[in-house]
Amino acid sequence: MLAPALKVGHELQQEVEQLLYRQAELLDAKQWQAWMDLFDVQGVYWMPVQPEQTEWQGSPSIFAEDKLMMEIRMGRVKHPNAWSQAPMWETNHLVSHVAIEAADNQTMQVRSRFHMMELRRDSVRHFGGSYRHSLVRDASGALRIRLQRVDLLNGQAPFDYVLQIWV
Amino acid sequence: MHSMNTSALVEPDRVHKTVYTDQQIFDMEMVKIWERTWVYCGHESQVPKPGDYYAVTIGRQPMIMVRQKDGSVRVLYNRCPHRGVQLVGNQKGNTGSAFVCSYHAWSFHLDGNVRAIPLANGYEGTRMNRDNPDCSMKRAARVDSYRGFVFASLCAEGPDLKEFLGEARIAFDDMCDRSPVGEVEVVPICHRVMQHSNWKFFMENQLDSLHPSVTHQSTGISAGRVEKRLKAEQGSAPLYYHYLSTFASSFEQWDAVQTINFPHGHGILKAYMGLRPRDPDTLEHEALLKTAYGEEKAEEYLSRSIHHVLVYPYLSVQSPLQQLRCLRPVGPDKTLSEIWHFRLKGAPEAIYRRSLWYYNLVNSPATMINADDLENWTKGQWGLQSNGGDWVSFHRHFGDDRVEGGVTYSNHGTSEAVMRNQFSAWSTYMQAELSREPDHEQGRHHPERGTRLRKPARPGGGDRSHPGRGHPHRCATHRTRPFATYTTRRRRACAGAGAQGGPRIATGG
Numbered sequence: 001m002l003a004p005a006l007k008v009g010h011e012l013q014q015e016v017e018q019l020l021y022r023q024a025e026l027l028d029a030k031q032w033q034a035w036m037d038l039f040d041v042q043g044v045y046w047m048p049v050q051p052e053q054t055e056w057q058g059s060p061s062i063f064a065e066d067k068l069m070m071e072i073r074m075g076r077v078k079h080p081n082a083w084s085q086a087p088m089w090e091t092n093h094l095v096s097h098v099a100i101e102a103a104d105n106q107t108m109q110v111r112s113r114f115h116m117m118e119l120r121r122d123s124v125r126h127f128g129g130s131y132r133h134s135l136v137r138d139a140s141g142a143l144r145i146r147l148q149r150v151d152l153l154n155g156q157a158p159f160d161y162v163l164q165i166w167v
Numbered sequence: 168m169h170s171m172n173t174s175a176l177v178e179p180d181r182v183h184k185t186v187y188t189d190q191q192i193f194d195m196e197m198v199k200i201w202e203r204t205w206v207y208c209g210h211e212s213q214v215p216k217p218g219d220y221y222a223v224t225i226g227r228q229p230m231i232m233v234r235q236k237d238g239s240v241r242v243l244y245n246r247c248p249h250r251g252v253q254l255v256g257n258q259k260g261n262t263g264s265a266f267v268c269s270y271h272a273w274s275f276h277l278d279g280n281v282r283a284i285p286l287a288n289g290y291e292g293t294r295m296n297r298d299n300p301d302c303s304m305k306r307a308a309r310v311d312s313y314r315g316f317v318f319a320s321l322c323a324e325g326p327d328l329k330e331f332l333g334e335a336r337i338a339f340d341d342m343c344d345r346s347p348v349g350e351v352e353v354v355p356i357c358h359r360v361m362q363h364s365n366w367k368f369f370m371e372n373q374l375d376s377l378h379p380s381v382t383h384q385s386t387g388i389s390a391g392r393v394e395k396r397l398k399a400e401q402g403s404a405p406l407y408y409h410y411l412s413t414f415a416s417s418f419e420q421w422d423a424v425q426t427i428n429f430p431h432g433h434g435i436l437k438a439y440m441g442l443r444p445r446d447p448d449t450l451e452h453e454a455l456l457k458t459a460y461g462e463e464k465a466e467e468y469l470s471r472s473i474h475h476v477l478v479y480p481y482l483s484v485q486s487p488l489q490q491l492r493c494l495r496p497v498g499p500d501k502t503l504s505e506i507w508h509f510r511l512k513g514a515p516e517a518i519y520r521r522s523l524w525y526y527n528l529v530n531s532p533a534t535m536i537n538a539d540d541l542e543n544w545t546k547g548q549w550g551l552q553s554n555g556g557d558w559v560s561f562h563r564h565f566g567d568d569r570v571e572g573g574v575t576y577s578n579h580g581t582s583e584a585v586m587r588n589q590f591s592a593w594s595t596y597m598q599a600e601l602s603r604e605p606d607h608e609q610g611r612h613h614p615e616r617g618t619r620l621r622k623p624a625r626p627g628g629g630d631r632s633h634p635g636r637g638h639p640h641r642c643a644t645h646r647t648r649p650f651a652t653y654t655t656r657r658r659r660a661c662a663g664a665g666a667q668g669g670p671r672i673a674t675g676g
Contacts, residue, residue, distance in 0.1 A: 047533065049356045058516075060356045060508070060526060063533045068393055072411065075389030076535050082385040084538040158359035158503055159532035161541060 005099035016110055016135070017098045019143050024093035024114070027166060032074040035166070036067065040136050040144035043067055045166055047150040056147070062155060063166065070166075077165065084164055090119045091165065095131070108135040108143070114150075116167050125160065127167055129153045171195060173597045177590045180565045181558045184551040186593070187365040193499040200480060200596045201226030203322040205331045207482050207493050208232045208242055210353040210509070211315045218261045218277060224495045225321055230307060231255055232317060233262070235277050242307035242319040243279045249295075254304070266304070279304035314339040315350060334574070335433035338476035341486035344468040345452075345518075346511035347459035351489060358506040360532055364544035365551075366480065366494045366502045370589060372540055373475050373483045374436045376421040376580040377563070379414045382543055386535040387415025406444060407524035413440055414536060424474070424580035430573050432479025432592030434585055438472040442487050448517035455514065479592055488522040490530060500548050506530045561586040 019038070026035040039045070046056040047063040056064050065073065076082055097113040110133040118125045132149040150167055171191060176183040186192055206225045213221050214234040221232045222245060229245040231254070245253045247268040254266040254275070265282050266275040274282040281302045290296050307319035311328040316339050318328050329336065343349050362369060372378065380387070390411030397404035416439070427435040443449060456465040476484045481494040490508040497503055508526045510519050529536045551559065564582035568575050577584045 049358070058520060058523070060354060060358070060523065060531070062358075062527075062531050064527050068397070072386070072390045072393050072408075073535060075392060076386040079385035079389060082539070083382065084542040086542075158361050160361045161363070161545075162360060162538045163533040164535075164538050 003101045006101065006103060008100050008103060012103065013098070013100065015143065016100055016108065017095075019135070019145075020095045020098060020110075020112055020131070020133070023145075024095050028091050028093055032077065036070050036074065038145050039067060039070070039148075040138065040146045041067065043145050044147050045070060045150070046147065047152065047155070047167065049155055051151055056149075062152070062163065063150070073166075084162075087121045088119070089121075092117045093167075106137050107146075109133070110135060114167070120161070127152055127154065127163075129155070129167075174594065177594045179587065180562045181560050182590055184557055184559060186590075187367055187548065187551045187559070188499050190499055192597075193365075193496070195597060196496070197226040199599065199601065200593075201496070202228060203320065203325060203601075204596070205309075205311075205318040205320045205325075205328050207478070208310075208317045208319050210351070210507070211240055211312060211317055212351075212353045213259070213355065214240060216261065218263050219259075220255055220262055221259045222255055222257070225307070225319060228321060229253060230319065231266075232319075233277055236264075240310065240312065240317050241278055242310045242317070244305040244307075246305070247273055248281075248302055248304060249273045249284075275304050279306050314343045331431065332478065333431055333433060334427075334429045335431075335435075335476055335478045337435070337471070337473065338478060338482075338484035338486050341468070341471050341473050341476070342484070342489055342509065342511075344460075345456070345487070345489070345514065347455040347513040349459075350512045351509035352512055354508050354510060358526075358531055360504050360506070360537070360541070361497075362502040362504055362541060362544055363500060364502060364541075364548040365499055366496045367589070367593075368544035368547055369483070369492075369494060369502065369504065369540075370432075370477060370480055371586045372544070373477055374426050374434050374585040376424050376426070376436065377418070378540075378543070380416055380418055380421060382539045383414035383536055385539070386411055387413070391415055405524075406442075406521055407528060409440065410525050410528055411535065418581070422580045426577045426580065426582065426585050428568075428575040428577070428584055428588035430592070432477075432589045434477045434479070434588060435473055436475045438474050438487065440474065440487075443469060448515055448521070451515050452518050459513075479589055485525075488525045489519075490522065490526050492530065500552075561590070 023035065023038055026038070043066070044056050045063055045065045046061060048056075048059070048061050053059050053061075077085055094115045095112050097111075099111050100108060101111060102109040110131075112131045112133070114129060114131055116127045118127065129150060129152040132147075132151070133145055134147040135143045136146045138144050152167070173186070173192065173195070176186050176192075202225065208223045208225070208230070209221050209232050213219075214232060217234050217236045217238075219234045223230050223232055223242075225242075231243045231245045233241055233243060235241055245255055247254050247270065249268065249271060252268055252270045254268055255262065256269070262277070264277065266277075268274070272283075272285045276282050281297055281304075284290065284297065284302070287297065295302055307321055308323040309320040309328075311318055313328060313332060313336060318331075320328075325331070343351055390408055394404045394408035394412045397408065420439070424439045425437045427437070429435075453465065453469060456468060459465070460468065471487075473486055476486060478484065481496075483492045485491070488508075489511060490506065493505045493507070495503040495505065506526075508522065508530075528534065561583040564577065564579045564584065565587070567579070568577050568582055568584040570576075575584050575588055
C-alpha cells in the first residue's frame with residue numbers, strides 16, 4: 001500500500017527536499033566524498049533488482065553498498081586508469097514527488113521519484129524510478145541517509161552497458 | 168551463405184578481423200554452430216511446476232523451455248503453426264495446461280501437440296488438419312540435461328550432450344558436488360547486460376590472464392586499500408574484499424595460473440582466489456560434505472582447482488561461486504549476456520551469501536569489474552572494424568604449450584593458447600559442410616500417430632533413423648555418432664599449441 005504523504009510543516013518538507021536536491025547536485029558535480037558524507041556512518045545505498053525485495057543483503061542487487069564499498073567505488077572512479085570512465089560522461093538528475101511517509105524526532109521515511117540522463121560518449125541514456133530514503137538525525141541535528149533504496153523502472157530490462165556511478 | 172570459405176581467416180597464430188565484424192560470417196555461425204550444437208536453455212528449477220515456461224533464444228530461434236505434466240522438460244519453437252504468431256509473449260510465466268494463441272485461439276498441449284483448432288471443420292479437405300504434424304508446435308530436435316542444467320540442440324544429429332560437453336562437464340559437477348545433496352537451485356533473478364561487441368571477445372576474455380591487472384587495476388587497487396586497512400584495524404576482512412583486490416595481482420602471479428584447453432573449444436582457468444578459508448562457515452560446509460560423501464570424496468570435491476569453466480562458444484561457469492554467464496549473440500557487434508547464480512541445496516546460508524557478494528560485485532549491472540571489460544570489448548569491436556590492420560594476434564607463448572591427449576595445458580597462465588584452441592574449434596564448426604538444413608524434419612512429429620518421418624539417406628550410409636528420433640528425452644539418451652550429418656573435412660591444422668585441441672570429429676562413414 002502506498003502510504004499517503006504526512007502533513008508536515010513547510011520547514012520540514014523543505015529540509016527533506018533540500019537534502020534530496022543536494023544529493024542530486026553532488027552526484028552531477030562528481031563530488032563523491034561530499035555525496036558519501038550525506039550518509040550516516042551505517043548508511044547503505046541499495047538498488048534491488050525487483051520491487052518485491054525487502055532486504056539489502058541476502059538477495060541479488062544491482063548496487064548493495066555500505067560506506068566501505070562506496071569508498072572502494074569512489075577510489076576506483078578517481079583512479080586515472082578507471083578505463084570505463086575515461087570517455088566523456090556526465091549526468092543530470094531531477095528529483096520530484098517528495099512525500100514524507102513517516103517522521104518522528106529522530107527518523108524519517110521519504111519517497112520520491114527521480115530521472116537521470118547520462119551522457120556517455122555521444123549517446124544519452126535515461127534511467128527513471130523511485131527513491132526511498134530512511135533518514136536519521138546526527139548529533140548536530142542534520143539529516144543523514146541511513147538507507148537509500150533505488151528502484152529503477154528499467155532495472156529488469158537488459159542493461160545497455162552498465163552503471164558505474166550511484167543513480 | 169554456406170559456400171563462404173572461412174578457412175583462410177584462421178591461421179595457427181592469428182585470425183582475420185572479419186570473424187568478429189562480418190554479418191555474413193555471423194549468420195553462418197548461427198547456422199553452423201548455434202543452431203546445430205547443444206545450447207544452454209536454463210536450469211530445471213527455473214520451471215518447477217507443470218506449465219511453467221521460460222522463453223529462450225537459441226541462435227536466432229525463439230524457443231520455449233516448458234515443464235511437462237510428467238515432470239520432464241521440453242523445448243519448443245515459440246511459434247503458432249497456423250499463422251506464425253509467437254505463443255508466449257512474456258519471458259517467463261505459467262501457461263496452465265496449454266499454450267493458446269492470442270490470434271485465433273489455436274491451442275497446444277504442453278508437449279506442443281495440437282489440442283484444439285477453433286471451427287475445425289473449416290479445414291476440411293485441406294492439408295491442415297489435426298492429424299498433420301504440421302498443426303503442432305515444432306520441437307527442438309533434442310533436449311537433454313546434465314545435473315539439472317537443460318540444453319537443447321536444434322539438430323537431430325551430432326554428438327550427444329555428454330560428448331559435446333566433454334571435460335567441461337566438470338563445470339556442473341564442481342558446482343553440484345559442493346551441495347551435500349548434489350544439487351543446485353536457481354536464484355530466479357537474472358542480470359542481463361548487452362555487450363556491444365562480438366561474442367568472441369567475451370569468450371576469449373574469460374580465460375585471459377594477461378588482462379586483469381591492467382584492465383581491473385583501478386578497482387583492484389581501491390579494494391586492496393580498504394581491505395588492508397580493515398585487516399590492520401580488525402585483524403581480518405570479509406572475503407568479498409579479496410574478490411576485488413585480487414584483480415590487481417601482479418603479472419607474475421597471473422602468469423602462474425594455468426589454463427587447460429579442451430576439444431570443442433572448452434577450457435578451464437585454474438583457481439587463484441583462495442576460496443577455501445578456515446572460517447566457521449566454511450568448516451561447517453566442509454563437515455556437511457564429509458558427512459554426505461565421506462572424507463576422501465569431499466576432499467576431492469573441495470580441492471578442485473577451478474576458477475572458470477568455459478563451455479564454448481557461449482557459457483562461462485564459475486562453479487566454486489555457483490554462477491554462470493550465458494551469451495545470446497544478437498549480431499556481429501551485439502551480444503546479450505544472461506547472468507545467473509545458484510544456491511547449493513543443503514549448504515549453509517553463509518556459503519550462499521559469500522557467493523552472492525561475488526555475483527553482486529563482479530556480475531551485476533553496476534559491476535566495478537566487468538565495466539572495464541565491456542569498455543575494452545566495445546573499443547576492440549570498433550578497432551577491428553577499422554582498416555588499421557587486418558589481423559588479430561594470438562602469438563603469445565605460441566608453440567610453448569603442452570599438449571597431451573588432445574588437451575592443451577598452458578605452460579604460462581598468460582598464454583594465448585586459449586584463443587588458439589577456441590579458433591581451432593570455431594574452424595571445425597565453420598568448415599563442416601551441412602548435408603541439409605538443421606532440424607528439417609526431426610523436430611516435428613506426432614507420437615500418437617505412430618508414424619515416423621524418414622530422414623533423407625546419408626551419403627554413404629544406411630538408414631540412421633532411430634526410435635528416439637524427434638522425441639527429446641528418448642532421443643537425448645540415445646547415443647548417435649558424433650557429427651554424423653557433417654561431411655568431415657579435416658580442418659586446416661591450427662598448428663602448434665592448438666593443433667590437437669579442436670573438436671573431435673568422427674569420419675562420416
